Amino acid sequence: MSDSDGPRLATADEFPEMMELLDRYFSYERDGMAARLPYCYDPSRMENHAIIRKDGRIVSHVGAFPQTFVIGGEEVECWGFGGVATHKRYRGNGYMSELIDFWFDRMEARNVPLAELSGNRQRYNHFGWEAAGREFRYEIHGRSFSGTDSDHERVVPYDGGDERLDLLRTLHGEEPYRVKRDEERSRTVFGQRGLETLLYERGDESAYVSLSRESRARTIAEFGGSARGIEVVLTHLFESYDIDTLTAVVPPRHPLNTTFRRHSRTWSLRNHRNLKILDPATMLDRFSDQIRRRWRSAAETGDGSLTLGVRGADDAVRISYTPETVDVASTDDEPELELDENDLVALLFGFHDRKRELKERHPILAAVLPLDFFVWKTEHV
Template identity: 40%
Template sequence: MTSAIEGPRLIRPGEFRETMTLTERCFGFERGGLERRMPHCFDQTRPNRHAVVTCDGDVVSHVACVPAELRAGAATVECHGIAGVATDPDHRGNGYMTQLLEFWLDRLDSQDVPLAELEGDRLGYGRFGWENAGREQRFRITRRSFTADPAGFADVRQYRSRTDFELITEIHDRERYRITRTDRRYERLLEQRDLETLVFDRDRPAYLAYRGADPASVLEFGGSREGVTTLLGTVLETAAELEVFTHPHHPLVPSFCDLAIDWETRPHRKLNILDLPATLEAYEPLLAERWSTVVDDFGRPSGTVTLAIDGSETTDAVTVTYDATGVHVERTAREPDVVLDRRTMTRLLFGSPDACWSIRRSRPFLQAVLPLEYYFWQTETI
């Protein structure tokens, strides 16, 4: 008897719990575990974030897509994240994951979303256009390599009150690289399962969110150097070692270098450039800011560079014009100067500083303004 396959489609009323049961089973979580661990992704009130394939009425495959807005200085970039990719073991090999990913990519394209991101296997997801993008630093700090004034511990408390909430949101909203958060998103992030959040409340306040014991993982922090250092010392009262995750350009990185026994820089997440002109248009403020710092004895050079992704329509090319007055980005039908496949374009724009070095070196403007930056704090992994 032939099975009745339906989808990919968005879930219907009443299917959320069955969908989450499948996803939690595939990821090894207990019932409700993913909702408590990643409440900003798996939210029963947001059914339009979940797509499924069903077999004879049972949910057998699932992929979620969660909207986010990247912040990089004055730049804001819409970017949707793929999460909860799960297929029942008895139904694998039928192409359901491919169908669901293509379902979401088609929807994002129709909604003019410029970027999509995810975590996962680079080679597997690379078939759909995702590539390593961005950088993250991980510092290892141990009790024996750390000194802090215990007197400051008296000003440390657990996050509990509305006053603490407002302190945290005020500090985090000043971060240069982050994801835009509503109050609801803040609340859901701070209520994650097993997440401990500490607040330092003096004239130079700070906060720190961590999970685990040995090592403890510091997933998010913010505020003054004095406050963050005191909070690290507080965690090290009960943990012999901790890991701190952050963006390489965070102003506290030099302090972590002084404290750490070692550190590493690694690819952050994976991006898929769905619309190249829209991506660079959104990043125009960051491009202009960086270009404004390029000064030589003869002033800034002027010119244009036109980029395109191989196989795209001609109108998917983008021209960046630069001169002494600034930077302007626009969609164009011009013949491109640089044509790259989708993943190589991601490495050029968002890779490590030495990625696509020959292209950057041949065009001083690109060398001056790239790579572009973004950062998902570990508390809000999608």
């Protein structure tokens, strides 16, 4: 057996071979993963792909895709991990761990505080990823819209044109929790295979719905705009398409949750993504606007502070609060509350009942947690 080459970044010349490995395990369609997730698998962005070669072939790959979370009025950088694949004949050699550590080193050098991925929580738990965030799923039936006023002539498909893309970008830009997009990324996202977007164009009532289009059991992967506009688009879908049921994936605290709930037979609350916190102080600083707003809404009295730390880390983060505001700062003081990586994610981003005893002990935690973020299904890596 020859020596291995890597972990290292893949080159543009290696793109076809890299995609052959990924398509072997993740895709069974024409043009494979590159067509399914064009915002991830692009030969002009090989800096997002790390590989290991063995015996003259690519045997393992892990991708890390820089993205910026918008969380209300703040932004935080979070790299999405995807395309985690090792050829079955080379598994058990630790290649996945080497590639993940390769990316962690690069993230720490660039002060990136967060990493996210989907997939099996237990598989990635020992790397520090833990279930985080929340999403509502609503099962919507066409009979709920019988008798609803329709406005079919104003519902049009997105055709790639600049004017409609501008409207989509405007409506999406009003979402409080999202991944930041420039014009190029917006065009790529809305133009990806397997996605259909319908627009309702009517001034302040404008709205859009992006949904999967490969089966009758379709999923609303993204939406934006007014409640009235969303209802018009959904009425059009049920009246014009051969579908009986839609599943809508909706962020927590979203103003349209009441609209989707009104038209739903059933709904559920689920974990959203898996998060790993590489830099708690930077991460909490970026969420400080969300923390302050919730603290003020709680109308708590009294001053106080709490120092959080990750077990084994050199520094910690102090959260200081008064009735009017909250401040977040890095500190080298001994933490009052020291947790391992997974427990810190569970505390800050898990469901309300995660780490309940800690929240009950510290009023600042009970008032502001869990913190919210959201990655629309149109951009899952």
